[in-house]
Amino acid sequence: MKRTESDSVATDTEFSFETSGSSVEVSRSERLQEFYEEFVYKPGLVAWSDRRTRIGSLIMLVYVLMGTIGVVLYKAPNSNQVERSLQPFQTMEAPLGSTRSGVDVLAMVIHATPEMLLMLLAGGLFATGVAVAIGTLAGYKGGTTDRLLTTFSDIAMSIPGLPLIMVLAIVFNPTNPALIGILITVNYWAGLGRSIRSQVLTLREESYVEASRTMGVSTPRILVKDIIPNIMPYVLVNFANAARYVVFASVGLYYLGILPTSVDNWGLQLDQAYRQAGALTGAGTMYQLIVPMLAIMFIALALILLAQGMDRVFNPRVRTRLAGESESAGGEDTDESSAAEMMT
Amino acid sequence: MNSYYIERIGRAVLTLWLVVTLTFGIIRLLPGGPLVQLRAQLIRQGVDPSEIEGIIETYQNLRPNEPIYVQYVDYVSSLLVGDMGQSFRYGKPVSAIVGDALPWTVFVMVTATLILFAIAIVWGAVMAYKEGSTLDTVSSAVSILFSTVPFYVFAIVLVVLLGYRAGLFPTANRTSPGAMDPYTIEFVVDALHHAILPITSVVVTQAGLQALAMRGNSIQVLGEDYVRVARLRGLSDSRISVRYVARNAILPMYTGFLTLIGFNLGGSVILEEVFTYPGIGYYMFAALEARDYPLMMGVFLIITTALVLAVFVADLTYGKIDPRVETGDSSEAY
Numbered sequence: 135m136k137r138t139e140s141d142s143v144a145t146d147t148e149f150s151f152e153t154s155g156s157s158v159e160v161s162r163s164e165r166l167q168e169f170y171e172e173f174v175y176k177p178g179l180v181a182w183s184d185r186r187t188r189i190g191s192l193i194m195l196v197y198v199l200m201g202t203i204g205v206v207l208y209k210a211p212n213s214n215q216v217e218r219s220l221q222p223f224q225t226m227e228a229p230l231g232s233t234r235s236g237v238d239v240l241a242m243v244i245h246a247t248p249e250m251l252l253m254l255l256a257g258g259l260f261a262t263g264v265a266v267a268i269g270t271l272a273g274y275k276g277g278t279t280d281r282l283l284t285t286f287s288d289i290a291m292s293i294p295g296l297p298l299i300m301v302l303a304i305v306f307n308p309t310n311p312a313l314i315g316i317l318i319t320v321n322y323w324a325g326l327g328r329s330i331r332s333q334v335l336t337l338r339e340e341s342y343v344e345a346s347r348t349m350g351v352s353t354p355r356i357l358v359k360d361i362i363p364n365i366m367p368y369v370l371v372n373f374a375n376a377a378r379y380v381v382f383a384s385v386g387l388y389y390l391g392i393l394p395t396s397v398d399n400w401g402l403q404l405d406q407a408y409r410q411a412g413a414l415t416g417a418g419t420m421y422q423l424i425v426p427m428l429a430i431m432f433i434a435l436a437l438i439l440l441a442q443g444m445d446r447v448f449n450p451r452v453r454t455r456l457a458g459e460s461e462s463a464g465g466e467d468t469d470e471s472s473a474a475e476m477m478t
Numbered sequence: 479m480n481s482y483y484i485e486r487i488g489r490a491v492l493t494l495w496l497v498v499t500l501t502f503g504i505i506r507l508l509p510g511g512p513l514v515q516l517r518a519q520l521i522r523q524g525v526d527p528s529e530i531e532g533i534i535e536t537y538q539n540l541r542p543n544e545p546i547y548v549q550y551v552d553y554v555s556s557l558l559v560g561d562m563g564q565s566f567r568y569g570k571p572v573s574a575i576v577g578d579a580l581p582w583t584v585f586v587m588v589t590a591t592l593i594l595f596a597i598a599i600v601w602g603a604v605m606a607y608k609e610g611s612t613l614d615t616v617s618s619a620v621s622i623l624f625s626t627v628p629f630y631v632f633a634i635v636l637v638v639l640l641g642y643r644a645g646l647f648p649t650a651n652r653t654s655p656g657a658m659d660p661y662t663i664e665f666v667v668d669a670l671h672h673a674i675l676p677i678t679s680v681v682v683t684q685a686g687l688q689a690l691a692m693r694g695n696s697i698q699v700l701g702e703d704y705v706r707v708a709r710l711r712g713l714s715d716s717r718i719s720v721r722y723v724a725r726n727a728i729l730p731m732y733t734g735f736l737t738l739i740g741f742n743l744g745g746s747v748i749l750e751e752v753f754t755y756p757g758i759g760y761y762m763f764a765a766l767e768a769r770d771y772p773l774m775m776g777v778f779l780i781i782t783t784a785l786v787l788a789v790f791v792a793d794l795t796y797g798k799i800d801p802r803v804e805t806g807d808s809s810e811a812y
C-alpha cells in the first residue's frame with residue numbers, strides 16, 4: 135500500500151517539478167523531508183480528518199497489534215490450558231471463556247490474526263495488482279489486445295468464485311496463508327479489471343495523456359505515470375473490498391472444513407462452536423460462536439470504513455487545504471464541506 | 479449491431495467450453511484421481527475386477543485406457559447430450575440430482591436478490607433525498623453495520639436463535655417431510671416457510687452496501703444539470719424523482735444485480751450447508767466431502783452455466799435499457 139500511495143502522488147505536478155526540473159540542487163535530507171510531507175504527513179492528515187478512516191484505521195491497528203505483539207505476549211491456544219467450558223468474564227486465565235476441551239477462546243482469536251492479515255494482504259494485492267495490470271493495458275491499448283484481455287477477464291468473471299475456490303483448494307491443498315489469499319481472489323480481479331478498463335478508456339483521451347504520447351513517452355511509462363495515479367483511489371477502495379472478500383471467503387471455507395486445519399482461523403472456531411460446543415441446543419455456549427463472529431465483524435467494519443473514507447485521501451485539493459497550503463481557501467471550503475457532508 | 483450479438487454468443491460459448499475443459503483437467507489433478515478412489519471402493523465392495531472398467535466408464539464417462547484426446551472428446555460429447563456421469567454417493571445420474579435441486583436454489587437466490595435490490599433502491603433513494611439529515615447518517619451507519627456480517631454467519635445466528643432455540647422455523651429441508659401436491663397453497667406456504675431464513679440472511683447482509691451504492695448514484699444524478707433544468711422548468715417533484723433521478727440512478731445497478739445473482743448462486747454452497755437446504759450448493763458440498771467428483775463437477779458446470787447465461791442476458795439487455803451504452807469495439811489506439 136505504501137508503494138501505491140507514492141505512485142499516486144509522484145505525478146503531482148508540483149512535486150515532480152521540484153524534484154526533476156529544478157535548477158537548485160536539492161539535498162538528500164530536503165528530499166526526505168519533502169517525501170515525508172507529500173506521502174506521509176498530508177495523506178495522514180486528510181485520512182485522520184475523515185471520521186470513517188479514523189475509526190477504520192484504529193480498528194485495523196488493533197488487529198495489527200493483535201497479530202504482531204499480541205501473538206508474542208498472549209499464550210498460544212492448547213487443549214487443557216485452562217479449566218474446561220469456562221464462561222466468559224469469569225477468570226483472568228481465560229477472559230473470554232474456554233471451549234469444552236479447555237482451550238482459551240481469546241487465545242484462539244488472537245493467534246488466528248496474523249494468518250488472516252497475511253491472507254487479506256496477499257489476496258488484496260493479488261486482486262488489485264492483476265486488475266490494474268489487465269485493466270489499464272486493455273483500456274489503453276485497445277484493439278486486439280483489448281479484445282483478448284477483455285475476453286479473458288469475462289471468462290474469469292463467469293466462473294463462480296466460491297465453488298471454483300473450493301475445487302482448487304482440494305486440488306492444491308494450500309497451507310500457506312498468503313497462497314490461500316491468492317487462491318481466494320483467483321478470479322475476483324476480473325470484475326475490477328473490467329471497471330478499470332472502462333475508466334482508462336476515458337482517461338486515455340485526456341490531453342495530458344495525449345501530450346505524453348506525442349512526446350514519444352513509452353506505453354509502460356504513460357501507464358505508470360499518467361494513467362495509474364488517476365485510478366489509484368478507486369483501486370485502493372477496491373483493495374479494501376477485496377480484503378473483506380478474502381476475510382469472508384476464508385472464514386466460510388474454514389467453517390466448511392475445506393481448507394487444511396493446520397492454519398488457525400476464526401472459521402474453524404465457528405465450526406467447532408456450531409458442531410461440538412452445542413451452541414445450537416442452548417447449553418450456554420453461545421459465546422464461543424459470538425467471539426469469533428465479533429472478530430470477523432470488526433475487521434470487516436474496519437475494511438468497509440477504510441474503503442469508504444479512503445477516496446478523500448487522494449483528492450489533491452483536500453490534501454493541500456488541510457495541510458494549510460491552499461491559497462484560495464474561501465471558495466473551496468464550501469465545496470469541501472458539502473462534499474464532506476455527502477460522504478458522512 | 480448484429481456482429482455485437484454474434485460476438486457475445488461466441489464469448490458465452492467459448493467460456494462454457496473453457497470451463498468444460500477446465501473441469502476435465504481438474505478431475506485429473508484431484509488427489510488420488512477419480513479412478514483410484516472409485517476402483518478401491520469397488521474392490522472393497524467385492525466387485526469382480528473384470529467388470530470394474532465397465533462400471534468406471536458408466537460412472538465417470540471416461541475410458542481410462544483410451545488416449546487422453548479420446549477421453550476428452552467423449553467427455554465433451556456426453557456433456558452435450560446432458561450426461562454428466564453418475565454420482566457415487568447417491569448412486570443416481572448427476573443430471574437427475576442437479577435437475578431436482580437447481581430450481582430450489584434458483585428460487586431462493588433469485589428471490590433474495592430481487593428483494594434486496596428492491597429494498598436497496600428505495601432505501602438508497604430515500605437516503606439520497608434526505609442527504610445530510612440524521613436519518614441519512616443513521617441509516618448509512620446501519621447499512622455499513624449489516625454489511626460487516628458475512629451472510630453465512632448471519633445464517634448461523636438465525637438457525638441457532640430462530641430455528642433451534644425458538645423453534646419458529648424449520649432447520650433443514652426444502653419442504654416438510656411427506657408427499658404433498660405441489661400445486662396447493664399449503665405446499666407453497668410450506669416451501670416459503672423453509673426458504674424464509676436463507677432468504678432473510680442474504681437480504682439483510684447484502685442490502686446495505688447496495689443501498690449505499692444507490693445513494694451514491696442518486697446523489698450524483700441529483701447534481702446533474704438536467705435535473706437542475708427540470709427543476710427550473712417547474713416539473714413536479716414526483717416526476718423528477720421517478721423519471722429523471724430514479725431511472726438514471728438505477729441503471730448502473732443493473733449489471734450489479736446480475737453479477738450478484740451469480741455470486742449468490744456460488745454462495746449457496748455455504749448457505750445451503752448451514753440450512754441443510756438440499757439445493758445444488760448443498761449437493762456440491764456433500765460431493766466435496768464424499769470426494770464424489772462427477773457430482774462435484776456437474777454442479778460446478780451448472781452454476782457456471784447459470785452465471786454465463788446471466789452475464790449474457792445482462793450484455794444483451796443492457797443496450798436495450800440504456801441506449802447510450804457503447805456497443806462498438808474500442809478502436810486500436812496506441
